[in-house]
Amino acid sequence: MSVAISSEEKSAQSKPQIPPNVLMIVVDDLGWADVGYNQTTTLFETPNIDELAKQSLRFDNAYAGAANCAPSRAVLLSGQYGPRHGIYTVSPSARGNAQTRKLIPITNKRGLEPEVVTLAESLKEAGYTTGNFGKWHLGADPDTQGFDKNVAGSGNGMTFHYYSPYKLPNIEDGPEGEYLTRRLTSEVINWVKSAKGKPFFAYVPYYSVHTPFQADADIVEKYLGKGITDKKQATYAAMVEHMDNNVGRILDMLQTQDLADNTIVIFTSDNGGYKMSSFPSPLRAGKGSYYEGGLRVPLLISWPDKILAGSNATPVINADFYPTLLSISNQPQSKLLLDGEDLSGLLLNQEALKSRDLFWHFPVYLQARNSKTDQAQDPLFRTRPGSAMRSGNWKLIHYFENNEYELYDLSVDVAESNNLALKQPSKLNELKVKLDDWRTQTGAPIPTQLNPEYREEINQALMREALLEIK
Incomplete structure (x- = not known):
């Protein structure tokens, strides 16, 4: 006699008994179309990310939690969601010409309050060792918010020096000329090797490919030779290549250390990239905008033999990562107020996610x-309130x-x-x-x-002036 198995029972049966390692790579300001598998040109070269895409579940409608760095x-x-923690932008909230701001904006918080239980704190409670x-x-x-190891993480929103000396808190300068993305990757690799035997959460929020645009001269010349x-913008493309090379180094390490089979790899961006004339995208606008170009991001999730590759x-x-990883690590979340949805059924069993709205x-x-390329509602602001x-x-x-x-x-x-x-009043x-x-x-x-x-x-006068410049 056959016994029907509910979706909840099926999901529970598919969850691992040993919690998987988690490697989460969050690239700074990488646009949705700025990786090989998504781009509409052949300009970017990201062979390691493209190979990861072949092995991953690729989400074609993945969104950042906000259109710029800190709130996302x-x-x-x-x-x-933002209203719960109060981080809406990179301070201050009153940016732009005061004479063109009709409203007094809401005051922005500059960091997470101590009482916010972060993903790292929850995974640490589940037995993970954690590193930023x-x-x-x-x-x-x-x-102070759940990480056992911290390299280069601070209140800084960017680096001004991709080549050592970095002049950043919480990282010692390397040899002169050492590239920051490569150094951070080496730090990740060494830490993961030392953490073997205990599940790890490696959070790798590269400073790259955020401005300033700095990359090796020979790689820059290669992209200039491709017609940029x-x-x-050629330097930006070179920075993307630098980042891709180092993603490849981490993935290779997982293989050589026999960690790949029990490691979930998440690759994404914190928001859309800057709109650039050299790199066409089907999406409107870019970083800082609440059109698709500011919010839609690449997202790959890989776990060999557990998550089927495809699109x-x-x-x-990105709010969904928190409940998903708690579910997969068998960590209860009943006491947490989380706005994301648990994607583990979708990832592990190909179960359709129930319909919900994103905000x-x-x-x-x-x-x-850049008023000419921002594609905003008006030329003075990427986004008004x-x-x-x-x-x-x-x-x-x-x-x-x-x-x-x-x-x-x-x-x-x-x-x-x-x-x-105006044409769809009922839907509106x-x-x-x-x-x-x-x-x-x-x-x-x-x-x-x-x-x-x-x-x-x-x-109005400044808008007219800016529009004339765009034309």
Whole structure:
């Protein structure tokens, strides 16, 4: 007689008895299209990441928790949406010309509060040894929030020196000319070798490929020879290659140390990359924008013989890593308030994830970087205060200054070029209700106080001037 097995029982049976190691690589400012397997050109060279993609479940609709560094990392490591921890941007929240900001933005927090239980703290409680190798940017020191080992992590949001001397806290300078990405990789490799025998969580948030653009001259010349005329952008491509080489070094180490079979590898970015003229992308905008180019990121998850390789179109967000890894490591999460979903059934058993909506909240200002390439709502800001959500194939953006809405059907308009807010009133109203409910549930603050320094005529004049420059 056959006995029916519930999905919960099936999932429990497939979970490992010995918790797997976890290697999480988070590249800084790597765009969705800036890796070989995703790009629309042949300019980038990422053979190691491309090979990992062949061995991974590739998520084609993966999202960062925010469109710039600190808030996205806060979502990842807390498992919570922005309104719960209050990190919305890289401080301050009032960026850009004061005379063009209609509202006084919500005050931004500069780091995770001590009471936030991070992913590292939860995995440590589950018996993991934990290490941070690279950018922290969520307070003074990751040592106080669950990491046993810390190399180069501090409140710094970037390095100004990719070549030693680095002048960074919590890392000793190497030989003059040593490259930071390579040094961090060596630190990871040595630590993992020393941690054998105990499950490890290696969090590798490279400073690369964030500005400043610095790379070996011969690699830069190679990309200039491929037709990239802007030297800074050729240097960016070289930095991507540097990063890919070092990802390969870590993956090779897992093989030679017989660790690959019991290690989950997660490869992703903290947000979209800067929009650059040399590198076409089907997505609108880039870092700092709540259009797809600022939020959608590459995501690969690999675990040999446990996670089937292939592609998956399910929309996921980096808040999902926290509950997923707790579930796979058999660590209870009942006392934690987590906004992400457990993806272990999808990863291990190919179970469809129940339908849910994704949300972002940005009650602050982020000034324009390059008006010609930003592709923002207006040329003065990458983003003005607002919220965004994805529901199925629909994307809604709500801007607070003038209570404006934009609605896009991503199934046919991934470039977000056709605003359907006026043409689809029923869908607009449906999503507005969902977004309002979510903001109420999470206590999301909405700025309403008018900025006394704002001057409408100056705002309009500067926008007209910028638009003329774009043309």
